[in-house]
Amino acid sequence: MKWHRIKAMFLRHLYPLKRDFDLMSDMAYWPLVDTILWGVTGQWLSDTSGVASIVATILIGMILWNIIWRAQSEVGRNLMDEVWNQNLVNLFSTPLTTVEWLVSVVGLSLIKTVITLSIITPVMYFLYDVNVLTLGLWIPVFFGLCVMSGWWIGLIAAGIVLRGGPRAQTIIWTLPGAILPFSAIYFSVDKLPQAMQTISWLLPTTYVMESMRSWLLSGTLSTQFLWISLLINILYLVLAGWFFVRSLAYSKKIGLDRFT
């Protein structure tokens, strides 16, 4: 693995940030809209139900989902950006390896996710008096588990695009949407229908959200849930990485020039 090639891929995706509003809006604008929208909704629910913790539960659920979304979208979007720019053949005809490409993509997702968090965290505090920092040392744990979930979702979506070609690109936006209702982000998992609960407990995201809620509502944190989430995340990441590498090999059998 050569660091200068990873640096090259970093520059490839950081340079456009200087002048493209659509890329900035993904990182800042939409998370801010989400924060305002869900904050107001939470406040209204809190006022009508009399349960004060609803605002924090919803907003921290939203922030965790934003981490998952950003991480997965960076993996998928970076691949699609090469497809839209007819750049895949250029890129994979250089010494760049698959591992270097993956390392750069997950590195970029970390940077962009941290930028998003640094924008919405103070907004949540000043508008709704919800302080994420009270999670203290657990912040990197929640962050890490959510980012891992985002990566395996992104790798599966990118792998499907590599197999199906450009017409399969919608999977990058629809796959996380399919996982969203099962992850019990804004509500407790036992509120889901029984059949959905079975699927829900197979997802590492569910354990993270349940942990977060138990900490917010009762002040106790389920470390067991966090360990389960970590193990499932590792398993899914390995499987998703294998699927992505196999998909790239399959795509090379048909030819990467079909993306030009």
Added chain:
Amino acid sequence: MSLVKGIKMKTGMSIVLSVRQLKKTYPPKKRGGRPFTAVNNVSFDLKQGEILGLLGPNGAGKSTTIQMLMSTLTPTAGEITYFGQSLEKNRSQIMEHVTFASTYVKMPWRLTVIENLQIYSLLYGLTSSLFFARAEKFLKFFGVWNQRSKAMSQLSAGQITRIMLAKAFIPHPKIVLLDEPTASLDPDIAHLVRKFVKQQQSKYGVSILYTSHNMNEVAEVCDRVIFLQKGKIVAHDTPENLAKSVSSARLRLWVSDGLKRTAQHIKDQGWPVQIENRQVVIELDEVEIAGFLAVLASDGIEYTQISIDKPTLEDYFLNLSSDHQQRRGK
């Protein structure tokens, strides 16, 4: 002995690229369809400092071969070795010395010219100072230095092609794969590109695989030529020898007296002919020209001008295509 730093090469070898029994068969597009073989048992070598032309009509397998040489397409069978090392096993290490440019592949359109080139140079491990020095040199040579701060989306097709060429040569490669590098260029710029390619070969010993539809260009630039047709090599020689193998020449006469009799003589021989005003253009074997002119002289036919066009690489190509079509017709 090591020809290229980091890559061990067998002693005494001057072959930098070796292709053996290369084959690519695509699976059927529809259920029940037939697999399609785009490249079939192709073998050739590229020597150090050589420019090898890869020619053929559309669908001959040129681009498929280039894609396999870059490993952006996996071969069905066969072996590709660069500097004596297998591409399959040492792809990343090998590609540090092999670059590519094509008229048909783009670069990120939101990035500026210099940003794009910088990123590609970094992928090949060029230092920042070396990159800027080489980028300035090549962009100035191609007349696009003033465009360096523009986004790729603002450039014309010809300008993009020149920047793609700069991209391929800035990392100081040992081998360059050029897929129709002059396809969208004006004649003067295309001439500049040919001059540049020859310079890179003579000054730095760069080996180049060159595909083109322009026969004159290939004859001018390439040391050897491979003709592909339906995925197979049908000819392999120097451009001069291939042109020589075409026996038919083009005889042009401006007949001042005896045009009807001239036409009759040609008709008797069954040669293809075009007659316009008093100009007669005949296609015949070179060895038949002297005899034909003697017949005209003995018949008292007078002509004011005469010219003989020798066979070119294009004639060879057309000959090959017509042979192929006749065989298909049968």
